[in-house]
Amino acid sequence: MVKGRVWKFGDNINTDEIIPARYLNTSEPAELAAHLMEDADPDFPVKVSPGDVIVGGENFGCGSSREHAPIAIKAAGVSCVIAKSFARIFFRNAINIGLPIVVAVDAVDGIEQGHSVDIDLDAGRIRNLDTGEEFSFPAFPGELQGIISEGGLMNYVKKSLTQGN
Amino acid sequence: MASTITEKIIAAHAGRDSVAAGEFVYATVDIALGNDITAPIAIREFAEAGFDKVFDPEKVVMVPDHFTPNKDIKSAEQSKILRDFSRRHKLTHYWEVGRVGVEHALLPEQGVVVPGDLVIGADSHTCTYGAVGAFATGVGSTDLAAAMASGKVWLRVPESMKFVFEGRRRRWVGGKDFILAVIGKIGVSGALYRAMEFTGSAIGTLPMEDRLTMCNMAIEAGAKNGIVPPDDITAEYEKGRAEREGVFYNSDEDAAYVETHSFNAAEIQPLVACPHLPENVRAAAELDGVKVDQVVIGSCTNGRISDLRTAAEILKGRKVHEDVRLLVLPATPAIYRQAMDEGLLEIFADVDAVIGPPTCGPCLGGHMGCLASGETAVATTNRNFVGRMGHPESQVYLSGPAVAAASAVTGRITDPNEL
Numbered sequence: 001m002v003k004g005r006v007w008k009f010g011d012n013i014n015t016d017e018i019i020p021a022r023y024l025n026t027s028e029p030a031e032l033a034a035h036l037m038e039d040a041d042p043d044f045p046v047k048v049s050p051g052d053v054i055v056g057g058e059n060f061g062c063g064s065s066r067e068h069a070p071i072a073i074k075a076a077g078v079s080c081v082i083a084k085s086f087a088r089i090f091f092r093n094a095i096n097i098g099l100p101i102v103v104a105v106d107a108v109d110g111i112e113q114g115h116s117v118d119i120d121l122d123a124g125r126i127r128n129l130d131t132g133e134e135f136s137f138p139a140f141p142g143e144l145q146g147i148i149s150e151g152g153l154m155n156y157v158k159k160s161l162t163q164g165n
Numbered sequence: 166m167a168s169t170i171t172e173k174i175i176a177a178h179a180g181r182d183s184v185a186a187g188e189f190v191y192a193t194v195d196i197a198l199g200n201d202i203t204a205p206i207a208i209r210e211f212a213e214a215g216f217d218k219v220f221d222p223e224k225v226v227m228v229p230d231h232f233t234p235n236k237d238i239k240s241a242e243q244s245k246i247l248r249d250f251s252r253r254h255k256l257t258h259y260w261e262v263g264r265v266g267v268e269h270a271l272l273p274e275q276g277v278v279v280p281g282d283l284v285i286g287a288d289s290h291t292c293t294y295g296a297v298g299a300f301a302t303g304v305g306s307t308d309l310a311a312a313m314a315s316g317k318v319w320l321r322v323p324e325s326m327k328f329v330f331e332g333r334r335r336r337w338v339g340g341k342d343f344i345l346a347v348i349g350k351i352g353v354s355g356a357l358y359r360a361m362e363f364t365g366s367a368i369g370t371l372p373m374e375d376r377l378t379m380c381n382m383a384i385e386a387g388a389k390n391g392i393v394p395p396d397d398i399t400a401e402y403e404k405g406r407a408e409r410e411g412v413f414y415n416s417d418e419d420a421a422y423v424e425t426h427s428f429n430a431a432e433i434q435p436l437v438a439c440p441h442l443p444e445n446v447r448a449a450a451e452l453d454g455v456k457v458d459q460v461v462i463g464s465c466t467n468g469r470i471s472d473l474r475t476a477a478e479i480l481k482g483r484k485v486h487e488d489v490r491l492l493v494l495p496a497t498p499a500i501y502r503q504a505m506d507e508g509l510l511e512i513f514a515d516v517d518a519v520i521g522p523p524t525c526g527p528c529l530g531g532h533m534g535c536l537a538s539g540e541t542a543v544a545t546t547n548r549n550f551v552g553r554m555g556h557p558e559s560q561v562y563l564s565g566p567a568v569a570a571a572s573a574v575t576g577r578i579t580d581p582n583e584l
Contacts, residue, residue: 059357088358144189154213
């Protein structure tokens, strides 16, 4: 169960906005988090608090493959990203590093900046604590559940290689 | 079962006779690629998971191309991580500065990727290699780490979209204009999670370098991969360069496509993608009021020899406008050498361009040509997002080399036919 305050962004939020390339000369999570979303909102790294939720529109995380983007989001303490759709490499990266993401079109339309939400990832339910509205979202395909339940791809691969699969 | 080329390549690498769109598979990779931005994270993940051996030192490829020659101490440390790892694991495909080029220009040029391959790269423009008839897709660093250890990647088999180009290309129109026409039509998420297959008579006659440009920008429409079914042009290109024997796959006549889009090549003009998305496509001729501070010719999209030839043809005997900085970055050392041998570098020097080293540099606002606030660039690169080439209040217009060169001469966005 995840509960947090919402920061809302628009469509096509790209990874250059999430973490500009000028900061990619490091891969340290805390350093990256210090510049999270700063080209979209210069004060964001200061304003965001652990547990907060990012809500985006269509094609969230498009552009560069940089895993620095979900790493920065995770390291800033963001508990979940909800979007109408995710760009495919960002989607992979989030699943692979264990950053919770949710695809929920109705929820994005029904949640505004500053609202608080709680999200039950197992039950597939988002509740807007300001409006009382509830939204459901489908579970990820079974093939991805193995990676998610292991907490990420490396644990999953390690386990399957050890088991000789 | 009728299959597309993308489905056939994935099936062959998943040990299956056929696969269907939407299925998840674990596929064997022929090449797993990382660069000086993405590989350090992969190397860290690889080590933290306790792995000490890569699955195949000939198939794990490291290309230090983004912040090289290193722009600062931090980026030098990142490159060192690649260098040390490559030495320790005796990787056969690591190139030091002086031999290294922009990864997606370098790998096809050196024959590292061949037709029929399944390639993953921790770089979104890995989709470039579809031009030689490979399935190639961008992934993240953890995917790379997992593939370095296991030789495998998880994939959801993409639905395929077909893009058919017929008719004769106009003068100064190339692969960049073709792909901008596509992205302008379908948008930056128009091919999300899908394969983009390029066919038709105008693709059949399109040179390999233009095909590389087209597949390179498939990701700008959200696609998983771009691909051109291999043909005689592919076979000719691979001659003398392929490290391994390729497999030429082709789509079945009755393969399934979720969408088909047709283009008349004769109607495509020199195009430009305006800030701040690659889908904001307009004819260069409509933008002649836009003043330009910097022009960049280079990158994995358009830094190849044919791009430099096109630019030189327009620039020869002219001068770069006094208010413009023209940066030319040949994408690999071989291209640099060839441009020197053909006298292209002399032309660039004569017109007062600066000739840079093979690096991604300015494309991502890394180094070697960042923009100040309020400045405008025309670039043959692939992205024009907010802040992509430097200051968040700078602007990037994307074009092919002909528009870029013409704009460098006039100081405003210019259709080369107007010169």
